[in-house]
Amino acid sequence: MEFRTDIIVANAGAIAEGVLITLLVTSFSFLVALVLGAVVGILRRRRGVLSRLLGGYVSFFRGTPLLIQLFLIYYGLPSIGLSMPRYVAAVLSLALNSAAYISEILRGALGAVPKGQEEAAQVLGLTRMETLVFIVFPQALRVALPALVNSFSSILKDSSLVSVLSIIELTRIGQLIYTRTYRAFEIYLTVALIYYVLTETVACFSRRIERALEI
Amino acid sequence: MFDGKGDGCAIDVREVTKRFGSLCVLDRFSCRFEKGRTTVVIGPSGSGKSTLARCICGLETYDEGSITLFGENVASLRTRPRAMSRRVGMIFQHLNLWPHMTALENIAFAPRRCLGMDEGEAQELASNLLERVGLQDKAWNKPTQLSGGEQQRVAIARALALSPSHLVFDEPTSALDPELVGEVLAVMSDLSKNGMGMLVITHEMQFAREVSDKVVFMAEGVVQEEGAPEKIFNAPVLERTQMFLQRTMRRHY
Numbered sequence: 001m002e003f004r005t006d007i008i009v010a011n012a013g014a015i016a017e018g019v020l021i022t023l024l025v026t027s028f029s030f031l032v033a034l035v036l037g038a039v040v041g042i043l044r045r046r047r048g049v050l051s052r053l054l055g056g057y058v059s060f061f062r063g064t065p066l067l068i069q070l071f072l073i074y075y076g077l078p079s080i081g082l083s084m085p086r087y088v089a090a091v092l093s094l095a096l097n098s099a100a101y102i103s104e105i106l107r108g109a110l111g112a113v114p115k116g117q118e119e120a121a122q123v124l125g126l127t128r129m130e131t132l133v134f135i136v137f138p139q140a141l142r143v144a145l146p147a148l149v150n151s152f153s154s155i156l157k158d159s160s161l162v163s164v165l166s167i168i169e170l171t172r173i174g175q176l177i178y179t180r181t182y183r184a185f186e187i188y189l190t191v192a193l194i195y196y197v198l199t200e201t202v203a204c205f206s207r208r209i210e211r212a213l214e215i
Numbered sequence: 216m217f218d219g220k221g222d223g224c225a226i227d228v229r230e231v232t233k234r235f236g237s238l239c240v241l242d243r244f245s246c247r248f249e250k251g252r253t254t255v256v257i258g259p260s261g262s263g264k265s266t267l268a269r270c271i272c273g274l275e276t277y278d279e280g281s282i283t284l285f286g287e288n289v290a291s292l293r294t295r296p297r298a299m300s301r302r303v304g305m306i307f308q309h310l311n312l313w314p315h316m317t318a319l320e321n322i323a324f325a326p327r328r329c330l331g332m333d334e335g336e337a338q339e340l341a342s343n344l345l346e347r348v349g350l351q352d353k354a355w356n357k358p359t360q361l362s363g364g365e366q367q368r369v370a371i372a373r374a375l376a377l378s379p380s381h382l383v384f385d386e387p388t389s390a391l392d393p394e395l396v397g398e399v400l401a402v403m404s405d406l407s408k409n410g411m412g413m414l415v416i417t418h419e420m421q422f423a424r425e426v427s428d429k430v431v432f433m434a435e436g437v438v439q440e441e442g443a444p445e446k447i448f449n450a451p452v453l454e455r456t457q458m459f460l461q462r463t464m465r466r467h468y
Contacts, residue, residue: 120311120370123272124325124377125300134324138315 004183008190011177018173019194025087025169026156029094033151036095037102042132044107054103061100067161069093074165090162098155102148109144110136142213149206153199160195170194224283225250225381225412226271226303231280233266233436240266241277242436248414250380253407255423255444256416258433259459264416265308267433268385271414272305285380301329304374308386310366312358318345318369319354326376337376344372348402364395368402381412388419400426420463424448432456 008015040058044051061069073096074089084092113136121131141148160171168176174191178184226248233241240263248254256264269275271282273289281288285302312321322341326332332340345351348368350361358366367387374382384403388396400419404426407413417423423430423444430447432440440447440456451457 114309114311116307116309116311117313119274120307120313120373122274123300123303123305124373125329126325130328134328135313139313142315 004181004186007177007181007183007186011173014173014177015170015190015194018168018170019198021167021169022156022159022171023198025090025094025159025162025167026152028091029098029155029159030152032091032095033098033102033155034148036099038106040099040103041106041110044103045110058100058103061097062104066093066097066158067164069097070161070165086162086165086167090159090165090167094155094159094162097158098151101154102151105144105147105151106140109140109147112143113139145210145213146206149202153202156199156202157195223249223251225285226414227281227283228267228271229281229283231267231270231277231282233263233270233275233277240436241270243280244433244437245280246431246438246441248381249412249428251410251412252428253411253413253415253426254429254431255427256414256431256433257418257420257423257459257463258439262434263436264433265385268305268383268414268416272303272383273300274305301377302380304377304379304382306367306370306374306382306384306387308389310358310363310370310390312366312370312373314358317355317357318350318361321358321369322373322376325373329377340376341372344375345369347375348372349398362395363391364398367391367399371399371402371406381414382406384413384415384417386416386418388417418463420448420460432459434459 040054044054044058070089070093073093074084074086077083117135117139118131121135126135159169163169163172163175166172170191174187178187181187224247228244228246228248230243230245231241232239232243242263244263244267256267258264266275270277271284283289284299287299289299312318313324316324319338319341322344323332323334323337326340327334327337342351342354345354348371350365350368350372353361353365353369358369361369371382371387387403388399391399396419400422403413403415403422407426415422415427425444427444429441430444431438432447432451432453434455440451440453447456448460451460
């Protein structure tokens with residue numbers, strides 16, 4: 001059996017476009033997840049009805065498969081009058097799923113900042129908001145950074161699932177090339193390697209930031 | 216202008232009761248802390264000393280009674296206006312410097328946010344305060360690069376940055392290695408001599424004896440005995456005070 005690199009070379013342009021879409025979907029989803037996760041994480045620090053409701057959301061999205069969440073949001077929600085373009089559905093699913101994890105990461109990181117840090121700010125007359133933004137958050141982010149980068153990598157890999165919504169990202173491109181050439185090994189190995197290089201690059205970048213942030 | 220009320224009282228604690236569940240930590244506690252004077256509060260652990268400090272500084276609410284700071288009644292920090300919390304500064308046992316900021320930034324932060332100083336002004340103020348606590352060459356060090364004693368001195372400078380009228384110290388040297396205690400006490404003595412009002416919770420009896428204007432012995436959430444340091448240390452009235460002092464002195468010397 002021969003290894004047909006020419007197939008990869010011939011389709012390099014299409015593959016590059018797939019990578020771009022994958023990166024765009026991942027980045028948008030991560031940004032939304034970060035904001036959503038931060039809000040949920042902060043709100044869940046206090047006890048109450050809202051906190052319990054949000055706890056239900058976190059538990060549901062962590063306890064069900066992402067693929068089913070995608071189907072539910074894209075095919076299911078229109079029956080109750082909520083339909084949206086595939087790209088929106090894809091980003092929303094990935095973001096809701098990831099935000100559930102990120103909220104827990106941030107809640108843990110916020111809890112890891114000693115109470116005395118806030119108290120020192122309080123007795124100096126800083127408001128709760130100032131304390132959260134300038135004192136607690138920067139310290140929590142340091143603790144959370146490795147886990148957050150990990151979340152980014154997870155979204156990057158999970159984004160291959162949105163190919164089922166016919167979004168022409170990296171995985172979908174691979175499938176399309178396969179249906180024309182039937183060279184599964186070359187194509188999927190290439191796709192896998194590209195995902196690997198992307199996640200490794202992110203991990204490497206994060207290690208560098210962590211080192212820079214070390215006190 | 217600050218001291219409109221005219222009497223010499225900075226902090227007036229009246230009949231304050233604080234319960235944690237069924238445990239009564241402060242039991243109708245009353246005590247006055249004079250302006251510009253140094254009062255040392257001593258007592259066995261669990262006697263409510265820290266809770267007293269935390270109630271005064273608004274970190275803890277209390278169930279009954281009243282606390283008056285410079286003639287103004289305050290309940291808790293949430294309802295306390297910024298101007299009020301600036302009047303009384305607090306120094307903690309566990310240092311609590313912000314680790315992501317340099318020594319200089321730790322000091323300059325509150326004046327910028329609360330007094331509206333610009334960066335240059337705040338930094339100049341911070342440098343001056345660092346000099347005052349003898350750490351002008353450590354301005355750009357992060358807290359982890361400082362010894363415990365140095366950190367506590369930065370914490371004192373940070374509290375001073377808002378020009379408070381009174382400082383509350385909650386066991387400022389208890390978390391420090393013994394050889395670092397002296398430098399912190401020296402800064403505190405200096406402040407006391409320069410007329411800063413201070414409420415100091417401490418087990419450093421030598422400091423209490425030499426620096427304070429008044430010593431308060433508390434146990435079980437109430438003042439047991441109070442008076443001038445010579446009186447408390449040389450001629451305590453209560454047997455309980457004698458016992459406590461004997462035990463503490465034996466441990467220290």
